[in-house]
Each structure stands twice: as C-alpha cells, then as structure tokens.
Amino acid sequence: MDTFVQLTLNGLTLGSVYALIALGYSLVYGILKLLNFAHGDVFMVGSFIGFGVLQLLGGATDPVLPLWPLLIVITVSAMAGCAVLGVVIERFAYRPLRDAPRIAPLISALGVSFFLAYSMQVLFGAEQRDYDAFSLDNGKLFLSGFDIGNVRVPLLRIVIIVAAFLLMIVLWLLVTRTRTGKAMKATSYDREAAAMMGIDIDRVIVVAFVLGSALAGAAGVLFALRAPTFPAIGFLAGLKGFTAAVIGGIGSVPGAMAGGLILGFAEAYTQGYISTKWSDLLVFVILIGFMIFRPQGLFGRPDIKKV
C-alpha cells in the first residue's frame, strides 16, 4: 500500500510537469497544426534560466532571498525568458514558412530544436546542472510535509503539484473565458473564418507561443528543482510532452492535462512494479500505440466535420 501511495505521488509529480509541457504542444498544434519539436528544448532553456537566476541570487546554499520569493522569482524569470524565446522562434523559424508545405516548418522545428540544444551545450557545457534545492532552508523542501500512512508527502512535491495545477487552471480560464482565448479556439477550428471576424491571426499565434512557452519554462524549473537538467534533456522532455498531448488528443487543452498525468502514472507504476529498465521505452510504445489505434486521443473528437 505504501509503495502504491509513493508511486502515485511520484507519478503525480512527474505527470504535472508533463502536463505543462503537453499544453504547449497542444496550444501550438491546435492553431498552427504544427508539431513544435523545439518545445522540449524551450523546457530545457527554462530549466537553465532558473538555474542561472538561482546562481545570480546566491545559489541554493546562500540565497539572498527567502525561500518563497526565491522560488517565485526563478519560476517567473524562466517563464518570461521562455515566452520571449517562444516569440522569437515563431517569428523567425515558423512565420516565414506559414504558407510553405507542411514538411517545411516541421524541418525548421527540428532545426530549432538542435540549435537550442547545441548552443546551450556550447555555451554552458553538457554536464548536469543541479539546483541543489536540498540545500534551501536545510532540506525543508524535501523533509517537511505531511504523511499519508507511512509515506511522506514532501513540501517540494506539494509546491510542484499545486503550482502546475494553478498554472493549468489559469490557462484554462484564459482559454475559455477571455476573448483572446475564445479567438484562439476559433482560430484553431477555422483560421480563415476567424480572420473574417477580424481576429488578428498573427497575434493569436504569438499568444499561443507565449502561453505554451511560458508553461514550458515553469515546467523546466519545477522539474529541475527535483532532478538535474542538461542541454540534451529537451529531446526526452519534448517526447514525453508530445506523447502526453497525443494521449489526451492533441489540440485539446483538458486532454493535454489528463495525458500528462496518465503518462506520469504509467511511468511511475512501470518503474515501481514492473521494471525500471523499460519506462522510457514505454513512452514510445504508448505513443506509437495511440498514433495507430486512437490518433484522436482519449478526449479528442474524431474530428467533427467543419460546419
């Protein structure tokens, strides 16, 4: 039982990070019908921005800010930095190819992905970067918390899960309640009809990149608070986010959230009950399985006909 609770907690932690990544994939895919392969690398850059800002603020062993402001500052800087990065990527790698055959932006996306991964490697080296969050407040983030049975739910996990869910709720409200959010939905359904309503398509696309990239930046920090990051991590993170988006139905915002959690649980239970060896392979199997047998995902409608 304890094992189950612990694995569920592990899955929830991972899954909320995956969900944040998946949302960015889905937002951009929904509107541009583009698989933004560079998205995982934006996540990576976010985790590095967080690392850099943390060092600027004195590092985990000797920070100049108290714990909570510190966490907020590094997360917000990563989100802001990634939002800018997302806009730049869209402007220079995708917009010029808006009307090109669909393979062109896909190749451009791969190019951006490699560019980000390798330039980070050249600039900062390939080695792992550890936030060393354990050193903050003498391990408070890891050691304090509440218990479920014999399982400790540490503060950091609560922070990650709550932050991820808050961000998802904010996104959900933005997309469903605001005019811009509704314009995004309209654009993703029928771009030309949206333009005929006076919706500025370029702006909607930029907003999608800003939101998606900011979430990826937050995910990067939340992930790296628990586990080291490195320039090549973007590929796997992107693959997981993409798989989560496909599970939920790519283009669907609630689907991305659910897909992320499902993938997190699948990974944790596989590692905990079956084998630690196969969990990354499992991601590919799930991805391929969905692509073949249920390409619209769990929550996607089998493409309602345009009316």
Add this chain to the structure above:
Amino acid sequence: MDETTPLLQLEGINTYYGQIHILQDSNMVIREGELVCLLGGNASGKSTTLKTILGIVRPRTGTVSLNGEDVTRVPTAHRIKRGMAIVPENRRLFGPMTVRENLEMGAYLRPKADLREEFDRVYELFPLLYERRSQLAGTLSGGEQQMVAMGRALMSKPKLLLMDEPSMGLAPVLVERSFEIIKQVNDAGVAMLVVEQNANVSLSIADRGYVLSTGRIVLEGRAEDLLENEDLRKAYLGR
C-alpha cells in the same frame, strides 16, 4: 447618377492566387442602404471578390475604397471596424463553440461595453438563437446555423454586409425565410452585397446586380433590367 461617395467602390481590381489570375479588372460600386447581388457560376470568382473586399486576399492592382477612403492596404480588422461584416460561404461557424461564443466572435472588435446591446439586437432578430445560446454551433440544423452566421455578422454592427451564397444547402422554405431576413436587415439600413447562384430569387429582392464570368464582370444593371436580360437567361440555362 447619385452624387454622394459610394459606401464601397472597387476600381480596376486584379486578384491572383499565386500565378492564377482570378479577378480581372473588376469595378463595382455599392451605395449606402443598397441591396446588390453578385451572380455567377461556379468558380467564377464570387467568393474571391468578397475576400478581396474584406482584405482576406489582396489584389495585385486596383483599389478598394470604403466611404471614399482607400483601404486596399488596410488589414481585415480595420475594415471590419469601419463597418463591414461577412456571412461566409458554407457559414463557417465555429463548430465546437456555443452559439453565444460564435456571436461573441462576430463582435470580436467591438468594445466590451457594447456587447450586451449587440446580443439583445441579434436575439431580438433571431429569438431562436437565444434559446440555443448554450448549444454547440456544430450540433444545430442547417437553418439554425444560417441564423447564427447572420447573427454573428450582425454583431459587429456593419454598414455593409457581405453574404456568400446564403441559400446554399438550405431547404426551399428556409431559402425563402432567409431572403426575408436579408430584406429585413437591408430595410433596417444595412447595405448588402449578396453572392448567389440563384439569380431569380436574389434579383427579385435586389436593387442592382453584377454578373461575373471567369473573373470578369460581364453584366451589370438594375435588378429588374437584369431579370429581363436575354444573355443572363441564356447563361444560366446553358449551365
């Protein structure tokens, strides 16, 4: 001839899709409050004309003027702000969004404060839409969808309403109802450019008409004159 500046004027419009020359030297005038219909066979360039007017596509040469102001290089959003709206071909509703949200998209450029008033106006015109406001647009019947499309266009309070084949895919009774509404809206002072393949019905309510054939305006005139026109009859019978 009317001396006032026309609401809309196209002068020497040439529109291309890539290398394909679609609209060839189009000239067109619509005055305030007028109901004009644009006739033509399949692929003759009717929709392209509307898209050119709205700025969805840009002409290679020629000018589009709104109230005497050259808007050829002005983006769609600005043209809509200055009083244009469209009911697109096949309606193009946002299927997974509610009726209310569809209408809201029509008022995308209106200040939030005016929204209430616009909703009231449209719901008054189409009481059924009020009942259906929370339903997904994609689940409505064809007639209801046509109402949503018109309501959506009216949400921006246009002075000129472009309608692309409003009768397409509708049952005959609904076509009739649809033209009644068009007339009603026009009577309220909204100028209209109605694209139709169904020449008889549209000309019977229109003030004037233009006839397009492979991108060229081949005929124009008062509606009643066109209804009598032998060439037009032939063209349509020949098809």
Add this chain to the structure above:
Amino acid sequence: MKRRLAVLAALSTLVVAALASTAGTGTAATDASQAVSCSKRLKVAMITPVTGGGGFIGQEQVTWAKFAVKNLAKKTYGLNVQLVVGDTPVEKGPGEALVVAQKFIADQSVVAIIGPATSGGVASASQALAAAGLAHISPSATRTSLTKGSKLEATKFFFRVVPGDYIQGPTDANYMVDKLKADKVVLVDFQEPYSVGLADAAEAVLKRKGVSTTRLSTSVNTTDFSSLVTRVPSDADVVFFPTQQPADAQTFGTQMREQGKRAVMFGGDGANSPSAFKIPGSYVSNFAPDISGIPTSRALIAGWQKDNPSLKLGSFGPPSYLAVQVALNAIKRACTAGKGQIKDRKDVFRNVKRIRVNPSILGGTFRFSTKSNDPLNAKFYIFQIQSDGSYKLVS
C-alpha cells in the same frame, strides 16, 4: 554455399589484413626516417578535455602536467621539453581524441602523449598512435577492456598510471562488506558500458560473499529517480550507483532522504566531485588517493600550489604528474641510447615499460605490471563525504 561464403570471408579478411599491415609499416617507415635531436626542443602532448562538460578534469590535469615539466625536464632529465595540449571536449564524442592525435602524429617533435584522458578517447586514438610509434600514457582512463580481456580496445602502446575498473568494482564491494557490514545492497546502472561494467563487477563479489543484491537499471537520460528510490528496500544498507554524473548521485541520495530510505550512497570515480556530490556519509571511490597525507609528496604539493594559488588540491590531477614523469624518464633513456638522438618514436615507447618511480607522487613505488600496461599493485581509494562537504580518505 555456406562453405563458399566462409572461404570468401576468410579471403577477404586476409586481403584486409595484408593491406592494413602494409599501411602500418608504411607510416612507421616514414616516421622512423625522421630522427629528432635531443638537444632541440621536444614536445610532450596531452590529450584531455579542457573545455566543455569534462573541462574541470582536464584543467586540473593540465596544471599538474605543466608543473611536472617545469619541475623535472631540465633539472632531473636535462631535457628541453614543451607541453602542448589538445582539447577534446566530451561533447564532441570520443572520436575527437583521434582528430587531435592525428595533429600530434604529424608533428615529429612530439615524442610522447599524455592521455587520452577518457577511456573512449583511448579506444578511438590508440590504433593511430600505435601506427606512429607513439606511447600514450593516460592518467585517468580506467575502462577494463583497454588492457584486459579478449577484446582489447587499446594497443600495446597504451599505458596507464592508474588502475582499471576491474579493481574498482571489487574494491568497492569489499569495502561495503568488510567495513560497512552491508547485508543488502542495491546496484543501479545506467545501461552504458561504464556503469554496467562496474555494477557487474561489484555485484559478482557481493554475491560471492553472501550479500543480498537488488539490481536496478535505467536509461542514461533519467535524472528523476523517484520510482527507483521507491524500489530500494527500506532495510537496504547501501546503494551502489556508478554514474559518471556526480549530480545523479546527489539526486539519488536526496530522493532517498525524501522517501525516508536509510541506505548509504556509494558512487564510483565518476561521482567524485566535491562540488556536486556532497551528501554527508556517502562514499565514492577513486583511482587516485588524496595525496595530501603522503609525506614524500608534500614538497610537490607546495610547489604546485605556488604555481596555482587559486586552486584546491583534487585527486584527478596528481596522476598526470606521474604520467609526465614516466614519459620524461623514457625520453631521457631513449636519448641516451640513441646518443643524443631519438631515431624513432618507438624508442621512447620501448623504454616506458621499464620505468620505475620511487617515491611516486601517489605514494610508494610506481612500476608497471609485467602482464599488462597497468600499474603494479595499484589500488582504488575510497573516500567518505564529511559533513563539511570534504572528501576524506577512508581506505
């Protein structure tokens, strides 16, 4: 049909072998023809990562190699030697060592190589260096198969002054059993040769000694180990995680504390980095000792510190001093035998194996084993992480 294929295969192997051997003698011949005078300036070339992710290792090594040349070349051996460094960032892959090696091979004044630093680098460059007759002495490449086993990955021109992993795994395992009295050990590998090899070697010894073992394995890109940690039995005594990324050992350790697991973390030489792996009470092994406690090395440490006042003494550097010392000694002997000339770089190589260093900077007498180009009686050293973050030698 099968037979014909077999014959064909045999024939083609012969042809390839013949071509290879002529190619080999060809280069050797041209190299040998150019003798260099020992009164001129000779070069010793170092192949190691000084930039990129592994840069911290190479930079430490270079400071010690420079210090060795400065301290020994003129004074002890009467040689005019310049140290040149070829950078092989780990990000460029092991093949970069070969690229750099080619450059040094072409330079006739290069008479010995220190490195390549990484085992992968040795495997990629050893053939080419051997063809040029260049001895290459590594201060840090520990992969077992470079000197031992049926599938040798390096040539006989390769030497190392530190022991191979065939000693590390058992050393670590023995320490767990004898000193830590471990009954239950969890071994984690990363599905790549270094960690699998070390985990295998340690696990074999542990099993033989009746220790109950659990083996976990994960992809090398994993950095969140939560669910592996969940699998660590709560009564496990030790987790042996031979990762090459110190941050991974740190993460595994903190995640164990997070989940209330009491097992002690034990890393290999790859986890040896006081700035990244710093959980008090954990252990790491290394191929070199902390030389600060060796009386005969004290003067050397002081000399090095004078040249590098801002650096802290680590354990990756001193073996480079020893490697340079061995190389200079061999060059000197070659010069003497050649009457002031090195007729062939192979002459240096022939002398390497005979070198003895007493006292060695690493303690005791250094000499090569007669069976392989490994140091005789070399040991791996085990350090325990102290509460102030320092590494204390415990074996």
